[in-house]
Amino acid sequence: MAALANEPAKLLSNEPVGPRLFLMELESPYIARTILPGQFVHMRVNQMADHILRRPFSVYRTDPGEGRVVILYQVVGYGTDYLTGLSPEADPAIELVGPVGRPWGARTGGERADAGRVLLVAGGVGAAPLYLLAQQLVERGAKVDMVMGAQTRSALVTLSDYRERLGIGVECATDDGTYGERGFCTGLASRRLDGGCASDGAPYDLVCCCGPEPLMRIVSDMAAEVGVACQVSMERRMACGVGACLSCVVDTAAGKRRACVDGPVFDADEVVWR
Amino acid sequence: MMQAAERLVPRPTKVALAVDLGGLRMKNPVTVASGTFAAGREFHDFVDVASLGAVTTKGVSLNGWEGNASPRIAETPCGMLNSIGLQNPGVRHLLEHDIPWLESIGATTMVNVSGHSFQEYVEVIEALEQSQAVHAYEVNISCPNVDAGGMAMGCRTDSVERVVSMCREATARPLIVKLTPNVTDIAEIARAAESAGADGISLINTLLGMAIDPERRRPQLARVVGGLSGPAVKPIALRMVWEVARAVQVPVLGMGGIASGADAVEFMLAGATAVAVGTANFVDPQATVKVIDGIADYCERHGVSDVNELIGALEC
Numbered sequence: 001m002a003a004l005a006n007e008p009a010k011l012l013s014n015e016p017v018g019p020r021l022f023l024m025e026l027e028s029p030y031i032a033r034t035i036l037p038g039q040f041v042h043m044r045v046n047q048m049a050d051h052i053l054r055r056p057f058s059v060y061r062t063d064p065g066e067g068r069v070v071i072l073y074q075v076v077g078y079g080t081d082y083l084t085g086l087s088p089e090a091d092p093a094i095e096l097v098g099p100v101g102r103p104w105g106a107r108t109g110g111e112r113a114d115a116g117r118v119l120l121v122a123g124g125v126g127a128a129p130l131y132l133l134a135q136q137l138v139e140r141g142a143k144v145d146m147v148m149g150a151q152t153r154s155a156l157v158t159l160s161d162y163r164e165r166l167g168i169g170v171e172c173a174t175d176d177g178t179y180g181e182r183g184f185c186t187g188l189a190s191r192r193l194d195g196g197c198a199s200d201g202a203p204y205d206l207v208c209c210c211g212p213e214p215l216m217r218i219v220s221d222m223a224a225e226v227g228v229a230c231q232v233s234m235e236r237r238m239a240c241g242v243g244a245c246l247s248c249v250v251d252t253a254a255g256k257r258r259a260c261v262d263g264p265v266f267d268a269d270e271v272v273w274r
Numbered sequence: 275m276m277q278a279a280e281r282l283v284p285r286p287t288k289v290a291l292a293v294d295l296g297g298l299r300m301k302n303p304v305t306v307a308s309g310t311f312a313a314g315r316e317f318h319d320f321v322d323v324a325s326l327g328a329v330t331t332k333g334v335s336l337n338g339w340e341g342n343a344s345p346r347i348a349e350t351p352c353g354m355l356n357s358i359g360l361q362n363p364g365v366r367h368l369l370e371h372d373i374p375w376l377e378s379i380g381a382t383t384m385v386n387v388s389g390h391s392f393q394e395y396v397e398v399i400e401a402l403e404q405s406q407a408v409h410a411y412e413v414n415i416s417c418p419n420v421d422a423g424g425m426a427m428g429c430r431t432d433s434v435e436r437v438v439s440m441c442r443e444a445t446a447r448p449l450i451v452k453l454t455p456n457v458t459d460i461a462e463i464a465r466a467a468e469s470a471g472a473d474g475i476s477l478i479n480t481l482l483g484m485a486i487d488p489e490r491r492r493p494q495l496a497r498v499v500g501g502l503s504g505p506a507v508k509p510i511a512l513r514m515v516w517e518v519a520r521a522v523q524v525p526v527l528g529m530g531g532i533a534s535g536a537d538a539v540e541f542m543l544a545g546a547t548a549v550a551v552g553t554a555n556f557v558d559p560q561a562t563v564k565v566i567d568g569i570a571d572y573c574e575r576h577g578v579s580d581v582n583e584l585i586g587a588l589e590c
Contacts, residue, residue, distance in 0.1 A: 004319040006559055047284040050351050052504055052557050078349075097559060174566060237347050239354060240556040244312035244332075246361045255338060256361060261316075274344075 002034035002099055004242060006239055011042075011095045014086050018157040020075040021125065023060075028096050029067030035059055035099035037132035038233060038265045041069065041187045042100055042241035046093035048082050054097065055079045056238050058129035058210075059157070068218070069096075072128040072158065093114065100241055102265050104133045104208055104231060115205035117197040119228075120146040120168075121189045121219050123211020127158040129233050129264075130210055136274070138166050146170040149185030149211070153178035169198050186218050193226050204228050220268035230268035234259050276501050282563040287570040290580040293327065295548045296473030296525050297448035298410040300327030300382060303581055304566045305544065307503075307529045307552030308333055308412060309358065309451070311562075312378075313372035322558040324379045325566070327548060331372065333388040333414050336397050338364030348485040348494035351503030351530075354553060355485055357497040360420055365401045368572035377407035384410040384450065388417065388424070392430040392437050399444040409448070412527075413441050413472075416454035417478035418501045425454045425479070429467035442471030450527055452476040455507075460514045460562070461521035468522045475518055476527040478511045504553040505531040512544050514588075519545020519586055533561060535568010542569075542584040 010027040017023045031041060042054040053105035061070040075081050104169040105115075118137055120130045127148055137144045146168050150156045153174055162168045171188045172180030181188060189207075196203050201232045203226070209219040210233040223230035236248035236259040250259050257263065284302065291302035305328040313331045314323040323329060341361025343584025348355045362368075368385070376383045385408050389395040395413060402408045415428035415437055427433050438451055451467040454459060455478040464475045485494040493499075510529020519526045528546030530537050531552035541549045554561040573581055 004559075006320055051349055052352060052553070053349050053354060054557065095558075237345050239347050239356070239553075240310070240316070240559075242316045242559060244316040244356050245310060245330075245347075245356070245556060246341065247356060249341070249344060249361070251344075251345070 001036065002247050003272055004097060004100065005030050006095055006097050007031055008034055009096045011086055011088050011092055011094055013088060014083070016084070017072070018155045019152065021155060021157055022073050022075070024071045024073060024083070026069050026071070026094065026096065027067055028069050030095055031098040032062045032067045032069050032232060033064045035062060035069070036103035038104035038129060039099040039101045040129070040264060041071070041096040041098035042238070044095045045082065048079065050095060053239055054241055058233070058242060060131050061161070062129040062132065066099065072125060074125040097241055100260055102261070102263055104254055104265050117143045117202060117204045119189070119192055119204045119207045120144065121185065121207060121209040121211070121215070122146065122148045123185060123215040124150055124155065126211030126233070130208060131158065131161065134162060134166055138168065143197050143199050144168050145192060147173070147185045147188040147192055149173045149215070151175045184215070186215065186222070189219055190222055191226065206231070209268070216268070217273040220271065224269060231265050232268045232271065233264045234266055234271070235264065279319070281322050282320060282560045283325050284563055284566040285570070287574065289570050289573040289578065291566070291570065293582060294525070295410070295448065295527055295546050296450060298328060298382070298384060298450070298473070299481065300548055301546040302327040302566050302574070303569065304562055305330045305384065305548060305550045306555060306562060307550040308414065310552040310555045313368065314381060315372070315375055317555065317559055318379070321563045324381045326381070326562055328382040328384050328409070329376060330384045330412055330550060331368065331386055332362060333360045333386040333417065334362050334365050334368045335360065335388045335390070335399060336365055336394050336401070338362055338367065343496035345494060347494055350483070350502065351506065352487055353502050353506030355483055355495060355500040355502050356480070357495045357500035359497070360424070362388070362415055365398050368407055369401065373405050373407050382409050382414050383407060384419050386412045386414050387441070388414045390420070392440050395437055396440050396444045399441055403445060410450060411441070411445065411447060411554060412450045412452050412476055413438065414452050416452050418454065418456060418480055418482045418499070425456060427462065429456045429457050431462060433461055434466040435470040438467050438470035438472050448473045450474040450476045452479055454479045455514055456482050461517045461557070464518040464522050468524050472524060474525045474527060475522060476529070477518060478507070478514050480532045481507055481510065503530070505533060507531050508537065512540060515541055515546050516544040516588070532565065533557070535570070535572055538565050538569050539572045539584060542581070543586070543588040543589060545586040545588070547585050
């Protein structure tokens with residue numbers, strides 16, 4: 001994997017795209033060219049002086065040729081709320097440490113990412129860290145299906161990218177029933193796992209899931225029941241982002257592991273769910 | 275393959291930056307606060323770790339500790355709370371994996387030593403004595419996040435004297451004792467450490483604090499309380515360094531919210547011989563080298579040819 005860098009990043013755009021959801025585009029050439037699906041960036045905004053820590057963000061899309069990375073973020077607290085006020089005109093000083101972390105499929109040296117049939121399960125903004133993986137899988141000729149859950153239709157902001165840019169079949173569920181099936185996407189995931197790959201009905205080789213921890217735990221259990229390997233992307237409060245501080249640990253069968261560099265992608269059967 | 279940003283090294287300067295911290299010869303006055311830098315490797319993409327005055331490792335115990343439950347950190351205005359709980363894989367792992375790496379790059383190394391009992395501190399030091407690449411010990415009797423040992427040991431003069439004297443008997447290498455600020459009289463504790471044989475005093479460790487999520491009516495840390503660090507604690511740390519530097523003859527390693535060369539100079543003026551960069555490493559992984567350069571900048575601007583001239587030079 002590429003060496004870590006602390007790269008000054010130019011803000012190109014920062015727009016609301018859904019309920020409490022913003023799309024931020026940054027010029028960050030080194031990270032755009034080196035980041036692997038599942039890895040993340042650790043962002044510092046110098047003006048946010050009263051809150052000093054960086055914020056980890058998964059990268060949604062990249063344009064390696066133009067040196068651009070796109071981040072989809074949800075407003076959840078002080079830091080993300082502060083970000084919504086940034087604009088290219090104000091020219092905020094942003095730095096990204098990256099590319100950080102263990103990518104999807106890392107345990108078997110990429111073999112899993114080469115799996116022939118892959119089911120992606122995304123809950124809410126968890127759809128973002130799966131996009132680069134989906135793109136890689138499609139380019140490699142894998143058969144990819146996806147189920148996606150959100151609170152409401154307007155929160156399904158990545159849906160068109162998956163369907164139109166990548167041509168992936170996506171089934172949706174919304175909590176309020178405004179699009180797709182009413183309820184959580186776990187029901188869709190269960191039926192997909194039972195029915196097999198949409199294109200040929202054969203069992204999946206791999207499930208990759210990102211979203212709220214209860215969703216990942218349920219999907220992990222369902223995948224284990226049908227004997228399909230599963231990976232999840234874990235989120236924790238994080239200070240250093242480079243593996244030094246041990247603030248972001250995840251309980252695993254091998255003990256407490258760092259979400260930043262031992263993850264964020266973990267094999268689901270290794271996670272001790274809380 | 276795209277190249278990463280260049281690994282930062284201190285810029286050349288004519289200022290003499292070397293200091294002697296109780297027998298630990300440092301090429302410049304800057305080390306790191308234990309627990310913020312692992313054993314250096316994690317930051318080597320960003321800075322030349324060997325260019326630091328010393329690398330202070332994360333606290334190590336005899337057989338390793340699992341640490342506390344998550345969440346382990348909470349952000350506060352101008353600082354952070356942590357309750358990591360000294361998670362570490364044990365001294366054997368440090369000796370086999372981290373010390374050889376530090377030696378291979380030519381780093382000056384100070385190992386932070388922890389224990390749940392007086393005897394455990396001694397056994398950790400005895401294990402480390404076999405390595406010539408360990409140049410000094412920082413005895414941590416100040417961690418607020420462990421139930422046995424740690425801060426409880428560092429709050430009373432009798433226990434401070436006992437653990438320091440036992441460690442003193444175990445080694446002839448420089449022995450720096452790290453104190454907790456969570457005491458009534460820091461100078462009294464420092465004098466106890468000095469009288470028991472400490473070669474230097476390191477301070478401050480974190481201040482005990484807490485943070486609450488009012489929406490959930492829950493503490494933000496799983497352990498409820500944790501240690502506050504970052505710029506928020508700097509005035510307290512400066513005051514304590516000033517008090518201790520006047521109370522003892524041995525040198526002081528100052529830390530607490532240092533993020534720039536100017537911050538470091540303040541600590542040296544207050545009496546510190548060397549300084550440690552802590553939380554700033556999380557904010558800027560190149561902070562250490564920037565602090566070294568900042569000290570040199572200050573000295574050049576003020577006509578200071580040797581950084582030792584700054585130590586205790588506060589005019590008041």
